[in-house]
Amino acid sequence: MYTPNHERRTNEPGQTNGPENERVPKRAASSAPPTDARTKPAATNLGEIAGRLERGSGLLVGVDFDGTLAPIAPDPDDPHITPANAVALARLAASVDTVVAVVSGREIADLRPRAEVAGAVYAGNHGLELARGPDSVIHPAARRYRPALDHAVDLVGQTLGDVPGCLIEDKTLSLTVHYRQVPPALQRGVVERIDALAPRLDDGLCLVSGRKSVEIRPDIDWDKGQALQWLRTTLPDGYRAVYLGDDTTDEDVFRTLRAGDVGVHVGRRDTAARYRLRYQRGVAPFLDWLGRRVTTGV
């Protein structure tokens, strides 16, 4: 059973803050990742990472999609898993006592054909939906918001439909406005227009910022971190977790990791992760190393 705790909150506008027109997600405002000088390069600390994992009874490998398994692209319809990441993840997914979970803000129907990892668990809409093989579950509270999202789709279309390059993506359980392809001079205006819409959204929806995107979603107390922890409850005791991600929403996972787990932030931001890969192209060698270690013990 999929029985997370949840609560409804009101639809307050997000805060405007920080570089690149990115706003602080209101749910994360009080728990922003610390500036952490302890974050270490993953590639030069593989021995330490191996030491953390060797006492586990199995391994849960969680990976974000955009910016982690696939490079960020101007058009959100373009990204697919890189061939090297596909090979490395397939090896991990086929290994005994190893579970791979692809975790994304995309909806699973959109995510699965882009990742195509046989045997993987998929967590879409930041964990509001989970699928393993043909079986899938949706957060019980999330379905109720579809009428509110229909209203939001209409409002956003009326407000931003004339902005060149602005893409409005209906993800069934949430809605994302992508402004990466909007001319730079107009991008802040897009964010301001979405902020101005917030009071007109139905109760129970909230705004969450992403990389050149803003999501309108149910304000349910449920995120990637809680989804991964829930997944762990379905696994045998003693599994260690490795999680890689580049986005602010991945910080929710890093904050839930335990001693013996391994969090790897992909990028150069401040992060709660213990390790870092500065560039997306570093993900494949890391996953390849992890897969070889799992299968051969080397």
Ligand SMILES: [Mg+2]
């Ligand atoms: Mg990402």
